[in-house]
Every structure is written in structure tokens, then in C-alpha cells.
Amino acid sequence: MSDLSLGSHFPVTTKHRAFLTEEAVNHRKGRRLAAVAVLALLVGVDVAGAQEELPGREWLSRGREGWFWYRDPAAEPVDPPLPPSPPPMPVAVSPVPPVQPSVTPFTRAEPLPLSVAWFRQNLDTYRDAAIDNPTPGNVRRFLILQRIMMDKSTAFRRTFQEVVATTPALDANTERPLDSVGANTANEVASTATQMLLRSLAQTVGLVYFFRSDCPLCGTQVESLEAAQRLYGFTVLYVSLDGSPMPRVALRAWAPDAGQAQRMGVKDAPALVLMRPPGEFLVLSESVLSLPAIAERTLLRARLAGWISEDDYRATRPVRERSFLSLANGITPDLLEDPEKFSGYIAAHMEDRQ
CATH class of the missing domain: 3.40.30.10 (Glutaredoxin)
Structure with missing residues (x-):
């Protein structure tokens, strides 16, 4: 086929095709040159901007250094070594006092005045005061206190004898006669x-x-x-x-x-x-x-x-043995608080042992 058809209304001959081909080639070369020029312009702008904006690209502007462009970086200044720190000074630490247990202090009740416990605690004090400073008042005070104590002892002895005489279980004569005649008789019987x-x-x-x-x-x-x-x-x-x-x-x-x-x-x-x-x-x-x-x-x-x-x-024993030890198991604190009940308990149990 010698003719090329570009369409149904525009027939193309061989001559036309050659002309069109040359125009097309020239047109394409022109477009390429324009594109290259634009690209060069854009690249130049980008490179210049990159040289100004990007750090670390300074070597691009040092072309005169040639192949010997590399140099060792300048040595960074080294700070002189710091002197060693002095050892820490010892710090005095106050010892922590031990924690004392929380204990309520026991307060001993003061004895009643002129009681036996009071005399035991204070009579020597008044005696010493009278000896150290023998004024009539100090000596008189001690003698009166001493007489009160002796009277209390006399009253106790009198009651002691009465209780023994009226409580056979406490009378030593029931175990062994105290007089010589009775003691000799007990020895002969034994x-x-x-x-x-x-x-x-x-x-x-x-x-x-x-x-x-x-x-x-x-x-x-x-x-x-x-x-x-x-x-x-x-x-x-x-x-x-x-x-x-x-x-x-x-x-x-x-x-x-x-x-x-x-x-x-x-x-x-x-x-x-x-x-x-x-x-x-x-x-x-x-x-x-x-x-x-x-x-x-x-x-x-x-x-x-x-x-x-x-x-x-x-x-065969000259002494009648009577022991109160067997009664100890039945003695309670409540019984001890009541002297009458306590005495009755002892008397009843001693009678059971007769």
C-alpha cells in the first residue's frame, strides 16, 4: 500500500509522509532541548539551595582543593581532669535510743499511819532524827512512837494467848505437855x-x-x-x-x-x-x-x-503429831478474806481428825 491514511477525509501521500516525518523529528528535538534547559535551570536552583540549606555539604564549594580535599577535623578541646573529690567527712550520728516498752509505773500504796508496815518503814527514820538532833521534840516524838508500837505488840500477845487457850487445835499442850511433870509422864507412856x-x-x-x-x-x-x-x-x-x-x-x-x-x-x-x-x-x-x-x-x-x-x-512417840498441811488444799483466797469463816473451816476439819 503506497498511501497512508490519517483519516477518512485526509489522504496522505508519500511526499506528505516525508514532510510530516521531518517536522515531527524537529518538533521532538525542540521539545527535548526545552526540557533539558528547564531541567538544568531547576537543578541549578536546587543545588544552590541545597548548598545553602543542607549542613555538611560545604565541600561542594571547595573545588580548588582538588583531590586533597579531606582534612582531619580539628581536635576538640579536652577539659583538664578534675581533682579527686575529698573523702566525705564523717557525720556524727546520734544513737537512736531504744524504744522503751510502754509500762504503767507501779505505785505502791503508802502504808496507813501507825500500822505495822508504817512503823517498819518510818520508825528508824524518827529514831535517827532524834539521835542526830536530840532536841526535846525529836526525842519525845520517837519515844511516843516507840511506845505505841510496844502497846500494839502487847495487845497482839494478849489476844494470841487467848486464842491458843480457847482453840485446842492450836494448843501445844495437846501435842506434848509443856510443864515438866506432864512432859515426864508423856515420856514414860511412850x-x-x-x-x-x-x-x-x-x-x-x-x-x-x-x-x-x-x-x-x-x-x-x-x-x-x-x-x-x-x-x-x-x-x-x-x-x-x-x-x-x-x-x-x-x-x-x-x-x-x-x-x-x-x-x-x-x-x-x-x-x-x-x-x-x-x-x-x-x-x-x-x-x-x-x-x-x-x-x-x-x-x-x-x-x-x-x-x-x-x-x-x-x-511410841512422846508427841502427838497434828499437822495442818492436809488442810491447805481447801483454803481459798475468799476464805482467807473472812477470818471468822477461815477459823471455822480449820476448827471443823481438825475435829474430824480427832
Whole structure:
């Protein structure tokens, strides 16, 4: 096809196409040159503005430095080192006082004037004042106070005697007579009861005496044993720990130790043992005893072992034992506050024990 059609109403020939092509090329070159010029103008404005506005771009204006444009930055000034700080001065710190517990102080009530507690606290003070400054007034005051205290003591003693005389449970005479005649009679009664009880006990128990032939004390016990045998009727068996007789018992019946000492718990001589056949043994002593001591220990050990009764043992005492200790469990604070109720309680319980 030799013709180009630009439209249905404008036919284009080859000549027209060449002309149009050249015009189009020139037109395009012109547009390009105009665009380049505008771009150069814009770039120049932007670069200049950038050089003035952007920091750190100063090298763009130093073209004469050539390739040696780089330089070390100027050294920043260094501040001289500060001198070391002096050590802190010690600060005196006041110690914190300990916290005291909150306790209400106890205030002791002052004793009543002229009471026993008051005299105990103040009488010496008035006496000392009278001695240090013996004026008639000071001495008179002390003497009057002393007389009041003596009168209070006299009144207490009088009432004390009245209460003891009217209250048998508190009368010491009911336990043991205080006058010599009554005391001797009580001793005789107790001695008679002791002899009777020992003679009764001697019917079922006997005495075993362990000795050694070379023991200097062993011979002195023989006299008391002979008296016990004579007065109370005790049978006495003599046993030699070393197999030899003593001079005092040479003519008496004795036997060498055949294990009796070990069986009865005897370790040395002299030793006295209370024996009740067939096999009960009570060591009375491993030393020398007098006759009264033998009698007293025999009755005591027999009572503890149940060989005699409590009543029989009390009959051998010269003093009637009456103890208030068993009443202590029933005494209450309320009872102590009322002296009449307290006295009635004690009297009633002591009567029950008669």
C-alpha cells in the first residue's frame, strides 16, 4: 500500500509522509532541548539551595582543593581532669535510743499511819532524827512512837494467848505437855509403849550382826546387842565376814559368812540387819548404834515395811503429831478474806481428825 491514511477525509501521500516525518523529528528535538534547559535551570536552583540549606555539604564549594580535599577535623578541646573529690567527712550520728516498752509505773500504796508496815518503814527514820538532833521534840516524838508500837505488840500477845487457850487445835499442850511433870509422864507412856511393841516385834523378827575379827569398832556393838536381847527378847545371830571370832563373842554362837552378807546387801562391818523369816531383810546400819538408836530404827523400818501398824508406831512417840498441811488444799483466797469463816473451816476439819 503506497498511501497512508490519517483519516477518512485526509489522504496522505508519500511526499506528505516525508514532510510530516521531518517536522515531527524537529518538533521532538525542540521539545527535548526545552526540557533539558528547564531541567538544568531547576537543578541549578536546587543545588544552590541545597548548598545553602543542607549542613555538611560545604565541600561542594571547595573545588580548588582538588583531590586533597579531606582534612582531619580539628581536635576538640579536652577539659583538664578534675581533682579527686575529698573523702566525705564523717557525720556524727546520734544513737537512736531504744524504744522503751510502754509500762504503767507501779505505785505502791503508802502504808496507813501507825500500822505495822508504817512503823517498819518510818520508825528508824524518827529514831535517827532524834539521835542526830536530840532536841526535846525529836526525842519525845520517837519515844511516843516507840511506845505505841510496844502497846500494839502487847495487845497482839494478849489476844494470841487467848486464842491458843480457847482453840485446842492450836494448843501445844495437846501435842506434848509443856510443864515438866506432864512432859515426864508423856515420856514414860511412850517408853512403855515402845517396850511393849519391841517385845511383840521380837517374837517374829531377829537381829543379824556382821563383824570382823580385826575390826576395833565391832566389839563395842556387842554390849548394845546384849541389852536388846535382854530387855526386848530379840534373837541375835553373829556372822564373821573374815571367818574368825571376836574376843567378845568367842564364847557365843557365831558362824562364818556363807553368802549371807551378799544376800542381805551388807558390804562392810560392823553392820546390823533386821530379819524376819523366811526371807525379809532390812539393813538398820553399817556403823555402831546405841540401844535407843537400835530401838528407834527397828520401829521405824518395821513401820515402813508394814510389819507394825501406824497407830502402834504413833503410840511410841512422846508427841502427838497434828499437822495442818492436809488442810491447805481447801483454803481459798475468799476464805482467807473472812477470818471468822477461815477459823471455822480449820476448827471443823481438825475435829474430824480427832
